[in-house]
């Protein structure tokens with residue numbers, strides 16, 4: 001089962017993907033995490049990507065596509081994978097089609113107010129990449145990851161000016177993919193307005209309803 005998770009930065013794709021990974025046992029591939037890992041290890045790829053990421057811009061297609069192509073050939077992708085943050089441009093979407101078959105595209109939607117509040121309060125673990133929020137998903141101990149005791153930090157691209165730029169880039173480039181995948185009959189919309197910890201939220205249940213109907 002190969003799934004694309006689509007939706008604005010901050011809509012919660014990473015959080016939903018970790019839950020779905022536990023349920024379906026398929027790989028979770030976040031191109032943002034792959035870039036951040038390369039930056040941490042100071043690789044050539046990381047040095048190039050950082051230039052763009054710190055400004056809230058997209059990393060050029062050639063670099064991103066090449067990295068993704070290699071990642072989906074790894075052993076943990078045999079059963080399938082969830083792409084979180086890829087594709088982000090039409091070129092990437094078309095290239096992806098040539099690499100593999102996509103079974104479904106889950107398009108998460110939330111209002112601009114919800115998105116901004118989520119992005120600006122988000123804290124990420126430097127080590128295991130778990131995501132917390134200063135208001136609605138607080139760690140037990142301030143700035144410390146509940147799972148691995150790693151340090152929680154605010155990503156450079158989650159500062160207000162960069163958030164604004166990332167949302168503009170999403171509206172200009174990535175939102176075109178909503179129509180692209182609708183025309184292919186692959187897009188299903190999932191309401192991500194309520195926070196996943198809200199008892200009234202049924203985001204994962206909605207995803208499961210869609211995914212359990214797939215014949216793969």
Ligand code: AMP
Nearest residue numbers: 009031032053057058059064085086088
């Ligand atoms: P994310 O963690 O998905 O919000 O991604 C963080 C940043 O990584 C983005 O703002 C981009 O600079 C870069 N990035 C992640 N995925 C892609 C992609 N598919 N294409 C281009 N740039 C990307």
